[in-house]
Amino acid sequence: MSEHDSKDPMVPDGEVNPIDTDYQIGQDNIELQIGPFGLDIHNRVFLISGLTVVAFVILTLAFQAHLEPLFNNLRNWLTGNLDWFFISAGNIFVLICLFLIVSPLGKVRLGGTEATPDFSYLGWFSMLFAAGMGIGLMFFGVSEPLSHFASSMGGVAGEAGARTDWAPLGGAAGDPQAAERLAMAATIYHWALHPWAIYAVLALALALFSFNKGLPLTVRSVFYPLLGERVWGWPGHIIDILAVFATLFGLATSLGFGASQAAAGLNYLFGLPEGTTMQVLLIFGITLIALVSVVAGLEAGVKRLSQINMTLAVLLMLFVILVGPTLAILTGFFANLAAYFQHLPALANPIGREDSNFASGWTAFYWAWWISWSPFVGMFIARVSRGRTVREFMISVLLIPSAACVLWMTVFGGTAISQYVGGYSGAADAALPLQLFSMLDVLPLAQITSFIAIILVVIFFVTSSDSGSLVIDTIAAGGKVNAPTPQRVFWCTFEGLIAVALLLGGGLVALQAMAVSTGFPFTIVLLVACVALFKGLASEPRG
Numbered sequence: 189m190s191e192h193d194s195k196d197p198m199v200p201d202g203e204v205n206p207i208d209t210d211y212q213i214g215q216d217n218i219e220l221q222i223g224p225f226g227l228d229i230h231n232r233v234f235l236i237s238g239l240t241v242v243a244f245v246i247l248t249l250a251f252q253a254h255l256e257p258l259f260n261n262l263r264n265w266l267t268g269n270l271d272w273f274f275i276s277a278g279n280i281f282v283l284i285c286l287f288l289i290v291s292p293l294g295k296v297r298l299g300g301t302e303a304t305p306d307f308s309y310l311g312w313f314s315m316l317f318a319a320g321m322g323i324g325l326m327f328f329g330v331s332e333p334l335s336h337f338a339s340s341m342g343g344v345a346g347e348a349g350a351r352t353d354w355a356p357l358g359g360a361a362g363d364p365q366a367a368e369r370l371a372m373a374a375t376i377y378h379w380a381l382h383p384w385a386i387y388a389v390l391a392l393a394l395a396l397f398s399f400n401k402g403l404p405l406t407v408r409s410v411f412y413p414l415l416g417e418r419v420w421g422w423p424g425h426i427i428d429i430l431a432v433f434a435t436l437f438g439l440a441t442s443l444g445f446g447a448s449q450a451a452a453g454l455n456y457l458f459g460l461p462e463g464t465t466m467q468v469l470l471i472f473g474i475t476l477i478a479l480v481s482v483v484a485g486l487e488a489g490v491k492r493l494s495q496i497n498m499t500l501a502v503l504l505m506l507f508v509i510l511v512g513p514t515l516a517i518l519t520g521f522f523a524n525l526a527a528y529f530q531h532l533p534a535l536a537n538p539i540g541r542e543d544s545n546f547a548s549g550w551t552a553f554y555w556a557w558w559i560s561w562s563p564f565v566g567m568f569i570a571r572v573s574r575g576r577t578v579r580e581f582m583i584s585v586l587l588i589p590s591a592a593c594v595l596w597m598t599v600f601g602g603t604a605i606s607q608y609v610g611g612y613s614g615a616a617d618a619a620l621p622l623q624l625f626s627m628l629d630v631l632p633l634a635q636i637t638s639f640i641a642i643i644l645v646v647i648f649f650v651t652s653s654d655s656g657s658l659v660i661d662t663i664a665a666g667g668k669v670n671a672p673t674p675q676r677v678f679w680c681t682f683e684g685l686i687a688v689a690l691l692l693g694g695g696l697v698a699l700q701a702m703a704v705s706t707g708f709p710f711t712i713v714l715l716v717a718c719v720a721l722f723k724g725l726a727s728e729p730r731g
Contacts, residue, residue, distance in 0.1 A: 232422075232425045233425055233428045233429055233432065233663070233664050233666070234664040234665065234675075236425070236429055237429050237432040237433065237664060238664070238678070238682075240433075241436060241682050241686065242682070244686070244689070245682065245685045245686060245689045248689035248690065248692070248693045249688075249689050249692065249693075251693075252689070252692045252693040252694075255693040255694055255698065256693065256694035256695070256697070256698065258694075259690075259693065259694035259697055259698035259701040259702070260694065260697050260698075260701070262701045262704075262705060263553070263697055263700050263701035263704055264548075266552070266556075266701075266704045266705065266708060267548040267549065267552035267553055267556075267704060268544070268548045268552075270552065270708065271538075271541070271544075271547045271548040271551065271552035272538040272539060273538075273708075273711070274551070274552045274555040274556055274559075274707075274708075274711065275536065275537075275538040275547065275551055275552070275555065276538040277555065277559075277711050277714070277715060278382040278385070278386065278536070278551075278555045279382075279536050279538065280715065280718070281382070281385040281386050281388075281389050281714070281718075282381055282382055282385040284385070284389060284718055284721075285385045285388050285389065285582050285586055288392075288578055288579070288582050288725075289579050289582045289583055292730055293578055293722075293725045293726070293730070294577060294578045294579030294582070295577060295578070295579065295730035296396075296400075296577065296578045296725050296728040296729075296730055297575070297576070297577050297578075298392075298395045298396060298399050298400065298573055298574055298575060298576055298577070298578070298581065299399040299400065299574045299575050300399070300400060301729050303399070303574060303575045304575045305574070305575035305576055306572070306574050306575055307572060312572060312573070312576075312584070313584065313588050314498075315568075315572050316569065316572075316584060316585060316588045316589050322442065322648050322652060323442045323443070323445050323446040323449075323645060323648045323649060323652060324442060324445065324557075325379075325593065325596050325597075326446070326449060326624065326641065326644060326645050326648060327445040327446070327448075327449050327620070327621065327624075328375075328379075329596055329597055329599075329600035329601060329624065330600050330601055330604045330615060330623040330624045330626075330627050331620045331623045331624075332375045332378070332550075332597075332601065333371050333372055333375045333597060333600075333601025333602070333604065333605055334371075334601065334604050334605065334608065334615060334616050334623060335371075336370065336371035336372075336374045336375060337367055337368060337370075337371035337605050337608070338616060339371075339546075340366075340367040340370040340371055341364070341367045364609045368520075368602070368605050368609075369523065369524065369527040370527070370531070371601070371605065372520070372524040372527060372528070372597065372598065372601065372602070373524065373527040373528045373530070373531040373532075373535070374531075374535060374546070374550075375597050375601060376524060376525070376527075376528040376593075376594050376597060377528060377531075377532065377535045377536070377551075378550065378551065378554045379590075379593040379594070379597060380528065380590040380593055380594055381586060381590055382536070382555070382558075383554070383555075383558040384585060384586050384589050384590050385586060386555070386558045386559055386562050386714070387558070387561075387562055387565045387566050387569060387585065388566075388569070388581070388582060388585040388586060389562075389566075389714060389717070389718060389721065390407075390410075390562045390563065390566035390714060390717065391565070391566035391567070391568075391569035391570045391573070391581075391585065392570075392578065392581060392582070392585075392721065393410040393566075393717055393720065393721045393724070394407070394409070394410065394566055394567055394570035395569075395570035395571075395573050395574065395581075396721065396724050396725065396728075397409040397410050397412065397724060398570065398667075399574050400724075400728060401724065403667070404666055404667020404668070405567065405570070405571070405662060405667045406428055406431075406662060406663050406666060406667035407427050407428055407431040407563060407663060407713070407717075408420075408423075408424035408425075408427045408428050409667065410717045410720050410721065410724075411423070411424065411427060411716070411717065411720050412720070412724075413720045413723035413724055414716070414719065414720050414723070427713060428663050428664070428666075430706070430709055430710050430713055431563045431663050431710065431713070432660055432663050432664055433706045433710075434559065434560040434562075434563060434706040434707060434709075434710040435560065435561070435563045435564050435656060435659060435660050435663070436656075436660060436679075436682070436683060436686060436706075437560060437686065437699075437702040437703050437705070437706045438557060438560030438561045438564065438703050438706070438707070439561075439564065439652060439653070439656040439683050440683060440686040440687040440690060440699055440702065440703075441557060441560075441699040441700060441702070441703040442561075442652055443471060443649060443652070443653065443683065443684065443687040444467075444687050444690065444691055444695075444696055444699040445621075445696065445699075446474075446645050446646075446648060446649040446652075447467040447468075447470045447471050447474075447649075447687065447691070448462075448467055448621040448696065449621040449624070449645050450470050450474075450642055450645045450646060450649070451463075451466045451467045451470055451621070452619065452621035452622040452625065453622075453624075453625050453638060453639075453641060453642040453645070454466070454642065455622075456622060456625045456626075456629075456638060457625075457635065457638055457639060457642070462621075464691060464692065464695070467691055468688050468691060468692070471684050471687050471688050471691075472684065472688070474646055474649045474650060474653070474684075475653060475680065475681065475683070475684030477646075477650050478649070478650045478653035478654050478657075478680050478684075479677060479680055479681070481493060481650055481651075481654040482654050482657060482673065482676045482677055482680050483673060483677070493647050493650055493651050493654075494651050496647060497644060497647040497648060497651065500640055500643060500644055500647075501644055503640075504637060504640055504641065504644065505595070505596060505599050505600075507631075507633075507637060508599050508600065508603055508628075508631065508637075509599055511631050511632050512599070512603040512606070512631060513602070513603060513606040516602060516606055517598055517599055517602050517603065520598050520602045521594065521595060521598045524594065524597075524598050524602075525594060528594075535551075552704070553700055553703070553704060555707070555711075556703055556704040556707030556708060556711070557700075557703045557704075557707060558707075559707040559710055559711050559714060560703050560706050560707040560710060562710070562714065563659060563663065564655065564656050564659045567659050567662065568655065568659070569585060573585075578725065600624065600627065603627060603631075604616075604623065604627040607627065607630060612630055614626045614627075614629060614630070615627040624641055625638045625641065628641065653680055653683050653684065654676075654680065656679075656680075656683060657676045657677075657679040657680035657683060658676055660679045660683075661675045661676045661679050664679075686702075687699065690702060
């Protein structure tokens with residue numbers, strides 16, 4: 189690897205990135221090669237993952253009529269039989285993060301003892317907040333609280349229409365206020381500490397081994413304390429390939445949710461059809477926009493789109509606060525947090541669950557989805573966190589995005605529940621992708637806010653696809669962050685094609701099945717990575 193290749197882009201010119209030279213030995217063995225069409229690839233990882241993805245798309249499109257029951261059974265088996273595993277893993281990640289906050293290891297500074305932060309607190313917090321917003325919040329911000337509310341009241345909830353047994357939380361039939369607290373506690377459980385602990389563990393490990401140890405910014409580098417020089421061979425190849433697959437299918441799931449919600453919004457506003465054909469056309473069209481963003485580059489593409497999207501998201505949220513049940517939203521934020529911490533032990537219990545539909549149908553899927561997203565979000569967080577101490581990093585990465593997610597769910601979910609209790613059942617009766625628009629329908633300026641919501645979904649789609657292709661390309665290129673544009677075009681294109689193939693082969697269930705399937709092996713990777721993280725931190729100076 190040349191000096192140019194190994195220089196971290198987050199280190200300003202003229203500064204030296206302090207590294208542990210013991211960890212540099214052997215990294216030259218990583219094969220960065222110039223291949224056909226000017227591709228700068230880590231040969232084995234790129235070829236195996238790329239060819240597998242191409243084959244998967246072709247076979248799924250060729251046999252789509254026969255695959256829906258297969259994907260459905262796969263998702264149900266994995267979440268039904270391994271829910272305890274996913275829930276236990278999520279608990280482990282939270283406990284590790286909390287331990288690092290209070291332990292002496294929290295004094296370790298990312299980038300070395302003399303490193304200074306690359307961004308101000310305000311700038312850093314803004315980027316952490318941006319990482320916490322996405323298609324998932326747009327899709328589930330109304331639908332999940334409403335589903336849990338209906339269930340806790342003794343109604344119907346869940347995508348399959350299955351009732352959720354709320355025995356671990358005591359139930360709240362006949363008490364709308366208690367039911368709302370249970371619903372919001374369950375929703376916050378899926379969007380606060382646990383998912384951000386998953387992201388934080390991998391993000392910290394990537395930052396430590398890149399900034400402090402001088403290793404390439406890729407998942408295999410985390411395992412150097414355990415594998416030594418073998419990390420540059422097949423064990424490392426397999427780790428990076430699993431990371432590529434997890435990220436691809438995690439992103440494809442999000443793109444599928446985004447396409448279904450955008451199609452529902454267009455049908456609501458303009459009467460356009462919202463079936464699978466429209467969703468496929470949307471994926472193709474938005475992927476083309478993402479490709480333009482890819483070619484434009486990170487600064488001109490993702491950065492500007494992210495700034496536009498965050499501004500629109502905040503404005504939409506403030507609008508709902510002002511014209512919706514303002515007092516209930518403001519007081520509900522703290523009441524919902526209190527309910528979350530009150531019910532957290534029952535929600536996080538991995539054994540003896542009586543609410544099997546909730547534990548497997550919701551939590552197990554979510555945890556697999558977050559884990560499949562962890563290379564994507566983790567690498568973004570790592571790249572903007574140089575100069576922070578481990579304690580500072582963990583407190584901020586856990587609390588700032590979690591608070592943003594709690595506020596978002598309180599605003600949109602709380603407003604929808606308030607409407608339902610007040611007699612408006614339009615959102616609760618609507619299909620999941622349409623529930624956000626049905627909630628906005630009874631507020632002022634519904635046509636404008638619904639159009640803004642569609643724009644938000646589209647831009648989240650574009651930025652997720654563009655940023656995701658950058659992360660996947662970085663992993664497939666052995667940690668190089670400025671590989672040629674054609675490679676990112678390849679990954680961006682196939683992210684869209686995977687989403688199309690899975691939608692045609694089984695709809696959202698197929699997308700969820702593949703997110704869970706790739707999330708399961710990567711959960712094992714993350715659990716082992718925690719051991720390597722502690723070994724790496726233990727060798728660092730503290731102060």
